[in-house]
Amino acid sequence: MLLVPCPNCGPRNSEDLRYGGESHARPDPATATPQQWRGYLYLRDNPAGWLWETWYCRSGCRRWFTLERNTATNEFRNPPIPGDKRGGKA
């Protein structure tokens, strides 16, 4: 079991949440090239280590949030950020 720190509801079992995957900034539709869209849609860093990712608290506050998790050890660090926004590196 993975205890996920929801910014509104506190620690919740990951089964109560929906995993949203890697958090990436959406390209600007006015200027984005097909290559950038392809990268945004499909390509992933998929690191074995620290990763900023999004979660949806589907059976609690029903809001998206962003947090940093170590994909090798399932530890969390930094407080979760409310909203589906990219944290960490630019």
Add this chain to the structure above:
Amino acid sequence: MTGMGHRLRRRPPKYSAAALAWRGMRGDYWPRVWRETELKSSYDAVVIGGGVHGLATAYYLARNHGITNVAVVDKAYLGSGASGRNTAIVRSNYLTPEGVAFYDRSLKLYNSMALDLNINVMMSERGHLTLAHNDSSLRTMNWRAEVNKLQGVDSCVIGPDEISKIAPALDTSSHPRYPILGALYHPPGGIVRHDAVVWGYARAADCMGAEMHQKTEVLDILCEGGDGPDGKGPGGKVVGVRTNRGDVSTPVVVNCTAGWAGLISSMAGVRLPITTHPLQAAVTEPVKVFLPTVVVSGSLHVYISQTDRGELVFGAAVDAVATYSIRGSLEFTEELAGHVLELMPGISRMRLLRQWSGLCDMTPDYSPVMGFTPVGGFLVDVGWGTYGFKAAPVSGEQMAEAVATGRTPRLIAPFALSRFDTGELVGEKGAAAVGH
């Protein structure tokens, strides 16, 4: 060994009854099945990943193309990853014409494998039932059956009466919450002894001159001429591999890893459309044979087969959260038990012996990523999700052809990395996964 294009360099040990008696009486040790040699400073090709895909690639490079100056490197031991953890199911009843043609070739190679590799892989063509619990999955089963028949694959939709004749243990009544409405029946599907496939390919590749290097971890892939730092990235080419046992120069690197495919590819500056999820499986205590076929239920996220020893092997959908941790969870066991009892209430007193987990590289369309990349000499055979074992022979054969000829073989052209640029995805989620 039949159909061998190139002569063996070493005679493989014989595993006959006479050899067993002779060695038993003399008290001889069996010879090592593959050599352990020093890592050379140069190879014609380096294959990363000593699982069924990597070993099959080395074997077909030697057998079909005469390329034997090849090293297979693995950071652990041969078959330590998904090759030794999968649920050993083989089948070819996929949904897309590209998928059906590809997996059907694999099934044919599995059928002749015992003869080709001179090892008993315990191929058991016991039939494969994919259950439908609602109208939409019954519709998908009919669709798959028609695609399969067009490609000459034995596959048809049957009703509850026929299902209960084939597998009487299944509850085909209308009582369950998700009653069984029908099934896609695929008689050539079955199970294979997965460890024997690893050993068979390793031994055959070794006999033809390829080298297997265990406990040899790739730390970096050396490139030149690319756009990125250190000459990596698109436009560049591979010149070697840095391992924990020293540097090796090579013009060709084939990434045959699972779980770590993205990390290895990023060493060459190639990004992949892959996320790594664990898949859990479990096995029960052995009982008398009562389940003659492989049973799969997409709606209940489970697949079941009974081994020759009598244990029931259960597999499931991948865990929802991407992680490299392979710890099992109680949620999995509870959900699995509930779903299995929904299908077979009669086994409620059976005990689970153990559960385990392996890493699966999931792609957006549930099809693999195979062939050339924007980095010259760097080939990938990755993104095998939950269906890598059944595709191993054909993947090795086709990747070997790509390496030897420098061209993408027709059978794997649909699975190129470039399909994500052009949007030509090969959607196999309906037939490849049980979690949807």
